[in-house]
Amino acid sequence: MVGTFLPWLRSGSVTRDSYEVLALRGFAGLDGTSGEVVRAVWVGVTPLAALCVVLWSVRLHRFAAFFALLFGTIAGTVAALAAVQGGDEGSLVGITPTGPVVTLGGAVLGIAGAIAVLTAKTRTAISPGGAP
Numbered sequence: 265m266v267g268t269f270l271p272w273l274r275s276g277s278v279t280r281d282s283y284e285v286l287a288l289r290g291f292a293g294l295d296g297t298s299g300e301v302v303r304a305v306w307v308g309v310t311p312l313a314a315l316c317v318v319l320w321s322v323r324l325h326r327f328a329a330f331f332a333l334l335f336g337t338i339a340g341t342v343a344a345l346a347a348v349q350g351g352d353e354g355s356l357v358g359i360t361p362t363g364p365v366v367t368l369g370g371a372v373l374g375i376a377g378a379i380a381v382l383t384a385k386t387r388t389a390i391s392p393g394g395a396p
Contacts (some may be wrong), residue, residue, distance in 0.1 A: 274357065330378070
């Protein structure tokens, strides 16, 4: 989640995080209905990350893992697309790799953790009488 607030775009000497980039109308072909969908989904990753933390804290680990998998897929895909674009240091406007790389790293770790939780065998509690 932290990576989404780090610099993603450099324009002259100004850097913008991923949310500021989405606020730029018409940037990267994000006009019309598709642009609104992308904006809504991307803004939704913050509450999705918070939901994962809340679910985990109330011991709903599998639900938290499912939503972490969803979060990692969305954030990781967008971050990977931005990271492979790279930044041309000589250009006036370019991608700053810091935000996308940190977001991608977090997404990969989140997906790995979610898969580990979802594929782990659940323990069966044994009652004091010995019968499960």
